[in-house]
Amino acid sequence: MKHDPPDDERIDAMLRRAEPERATGLERRIGLDGVLHTVLGTPREEVLVGRFVLERGIGRGGMGVVYAGRDRESGARVAVKLLARSESTTRRRFEREADLLKTLEHERIVRYLGHGISADGIDYLVMEWLEGHDLGCHLRDGPLSVLDAVRVGVEAARALAVAHAAGVVHRDVKPKNLFLVDRRLENLKVIDFGLARGETSGTPLSAVGAVLGTPGYIAPEQLHGHADARTDVYGLGATLFECLTGGPPFRGSNPGAVLLAVKREPVPSLAARRPEIPAQLEALVVRMLGKDPAERPGDMNQVIAELSGLDILP
Structure with missing residues (x-):
């Protein structure tokens, strides 16, 4: 009969597998504001994902980078999450977040505005801007x-x-x-x-x-x-x-x-x-x-x- 490992061994293994990937040397040198160049490889002045213009980096998580952006059609401010890495599992999780969020409409849940893949091949998710x-x-x-x-x-x-x-x-x-x-x-x-x-x-x-x-x-x-x-x-x-x-x-x-x-x-x-x-x-x-x-x-x-x-x- 197969037995589960002790709790300390199980948790140690989980933590090792859950460690985030190391940033590239370039990302470490240029920090959050430079991730845009690493991820998209396009000039900062007019970086587009769909109809949205990226303006400045505001945060970074396990799956990607969040930018303050602007809707070119309406002029409204938005938050744009970009997928920083393209591994299949990470990409599916990112797509799932977008698919789930667009089904949820409630005043106490951040509002979904759209998602897709940019011309540069980067997955993005757009949400309402929150101050x-x-x-x-x-x-x-x-x-x-x-x-x-x-x-x-x-x-x-x-x-x-x-x-x-x-x-x-x-x-x-x-x-x-x-x-x-x-x-x-x-x-x-x-x-x-x-x-x-x-x-x-x-x-x-x-x-x-x-x-x-x-x-x-x-x-x-x-x-x-x-x-x-x-x-x-x-x-x-x-x-x-x-x-x-x-x-x-x-x-x-x-x-x-x-x-x-x-x-x-x-x-x-x-x-x-x-x-x-x-x-x-x-x-x-x-x-x-x-x-x-x-x-x-x-x-x-x-x-x-x-x-x-x-x-x-x-």
């Missing part, structure tokens, strides 16, 4: 009030409930992927569906044993390659924990140590870090962070109902 910062940046100034944390939880859950109803699991719910338009908590939008997957999809888009997600917010079942709507319940629970206490539920000296804590350690006491947190709210967050998906609220609608029933919201 502000993400919740992770906001939390650098300290935890939220209990009322604001509950409001954030309800609005994020509303958006994710729509995604789940469409069969889409985000798989990377965390403060960094909750954007605050104009830096206002009431203007939250869920962003970055790069790890999202349709619940009925039978095509794995990661190497066997590769970990997809963010240590500290990843659900235990993701360490074994499983995910459903309750995986996002876990991610939102970890996000609520951070909103209320100022830090994620599990910490460690390195990503592997964090993943082991996620799998093995009980949820730390919220009240010990912040005594004024209502007991019912703490109990809900702890359930959302259950090691077994069956221990968690069954879906986002249940999360919304329980948060709204805490008698905290006006």
Whole structure:
């Protein structure tokens, strides 16, 4: 009989396989602003992807580079994500993000505007332009009030409930992927569906044993390659924990140590870090962070109902 390797060996292997590819020497020398030349090989002054003009680099992730851009037809500002590498698995994941995002229409989900392949052969995804910062940046100034944390939880859950109803699991719910338009908590939008997957999809888009997600917010079942709507319940629970206490539920000296804590350690006491947190709210967050998906609220609608029933919201 074949036995699974011990947790530490499994997690170590996952982390090795999940390491991002090293940038080329040219990319390291020229940094983000120069990636455009490396990726497209065309002049900065008038770089086009479809009908969109790229203006400046604003961020970089595992799959690509995000640029501020402009729609030449309407003049509107847009955000354009470019795929930086062309490996087949990465390309399929990028295409899947675009295909899933265009099916989701909700005021709390970043709006899809288009995608395609440029004349230079570069895959691109265009989304609405958002001014502000993400919740992770906001939390650098300290935890939220209990009322604001509950409001954030309800609005994020509303958006994710729509995604789940469409069969889409985000798989990377965390403060960094909750954007605050104009830096206002009431203007939250869920962003970055790069790890999202349709619940009925039978095509794995990661190497066997590769970990997809963010240590500290990843659900235990993701360490074994499983995910459903309750995986996002876990991610939102970890996000609520951070909103209320100022830090994620599990910490460690390195990503592997964090993943082991996620799998093995009980949820730390919220009240010990912040005594004024209502007991019912703490109990809900702890359930959302259950090691077994069956221990968690069954879906986002249940999360919304329980948060709204805490008698905290006006």
